Amino acid sequence: MDCEICHGTRWKSVEIDGVERLVRCDCWRSAVVDRLLDEAKIPKRYDHAELSTFKLKDGSSPPEAFRYASNFVAAFPVVDRGLLFYGPHGVGKTHLAVGILKEAIRSKGARGYFFETRDLLRLVRDTYNRSVDETEMSVLAPVLNADLLVLDDLGAEKSSEWVQETLGLVVNTRYNAKRATIFTSNLDDDLPNTDLRSFIYQLGARTRSRLKEMCHWVKIIGPDYRDVGIDATDREIADWEKNSPASPKNLPADARPKSMARARLKSRDSGTQYELNWSGGKAGSK
Ligand SMILES: [Zn+2]
Numbered sequence: 001m002d003c004e005i006c007h008g009t010r011w012k013s014v015e016i017d018g019v020e021r022l023v024r025c026d027c028w029r030s031a032v033v034d035r036l037l038d039e040a041k042i043p044k045r046y047d048h049a050e051l052s053t054f055k056l057k058d059g060s061s062p063p064e065a066f067r068y069a070s071n072f073v074a075a076f077p078v079v080d081r082g083l084l085f086y087g088p089h090g091v092g093k094t095h096l097a098v099g100i101l102k103e104a105i106r107s108k109g110a111r112g113y114f115f116e117t118r119d120l121l122r123l124v125r126d127t128y129n130r131s132v133d134e135t136e137m138s139v140l141a142p143v144l145n146a147d148l149l150v151l152d153d154l155g156a157e158k159s160s161e162w163v164q165e166t167l168g169l170v171v172n173t174r175y176n177a178k179r180a181t182i183f184t185s186n187l188d189d190d191l192p193n194t195d196l197r198s199f200i201y202q203l204g205a206r207t208r209s210r211l212k213e214m215c216h217w218v219k220i221i222g223p224d225y226r227d228v229g230i231d232a233t234d235r236e237i238a239d240w241e242k243n244s245p246a247s248p249k250n251l252p253a254d255a256r257p258k259s260m261a262r263a264r265l266k267s268r269d270s271g272t273q274y275e276l277n278w279s280g281g282k283a284g285s286k
Contacts, residue, residue, distance in 0.1 A: 032109065
């Protein structure tokens with residue numbers, strides 16, 4: 001349907017200092033935003049994921065992770081660092097990353113791109129197959145060139161020399177081009193180098209240290225929203241902590257997250273520790 005202001009011309013006249021000028025109509029802007037959102041390839045399941053729908057259990061103080069997200073969007077594209085949200089499954093890392101991406105597209109017209117790390121690696125690997133028309137570079141180009149990239153679930157793919165090299169290429173290229181990237185990961189940085197769940201084991205020391213240079217590391221800890229529901233009450237969270245097999249309280253001792261106290265000490269050099277109303281972490285330190 002034609003726009004009521006411009007009747008489909010996409011231009012409207014405004015008076016600036018007494019002179020009539022033509023400027024882009026608002027409908028043009030919203031058409032551009034719609035196209036950019038479409039091109040960002042955000043999976044359908046994140047349709048609801050917005051910064052405005054990101055809720056945290058602790059409503060009292062402005063949550064650190066959310067503040068990083070808002071500040072990033074406000075400053076974009078003049079940002080010297082991206083963000084790396086890490087922590088256990090289901091605490092809202094991808095929700096936050098997608099919310100940032102959408103907001104940067106809407107408010108700044110960013111050319112953004114969302115990719116799950118595992119899918120990206122699969123697509124690149126597929127190009128080695130002769131029956132596939134695309135080249136490695138045609139798959140990687142939008143990832144390397146996007147104004148803002150969300151690379152979701154870093155480290156979900158079983159590590160290998162090839163995986164490390166391919167991810168290293170993405171990370172390095174974006175670093176050198178000063179393009180902002182938002183990563184999410186279930187990996188941990190408080191584990192020994194030999195642990196499968198550590199950044200250094202999965203990505204290699206070089207890429208990990210590059211990530212330290214190019215991102216603010218924000219650790220998010222909390223109950224799994226997919227278990228407790230996004231609007232869980234304190235009571236429900238307490239029940240989850242007590243009863244869920246996924247609760248750190250119920251994990252075997254060697255799989256439990258480090259105590260909050262030790263993690264906080266660590267966070268002085270490794271990024272930001274943000275506690276998502278997670279009393280289980282404190283209890284685990286006893
Ligand atoms: Zn219009």
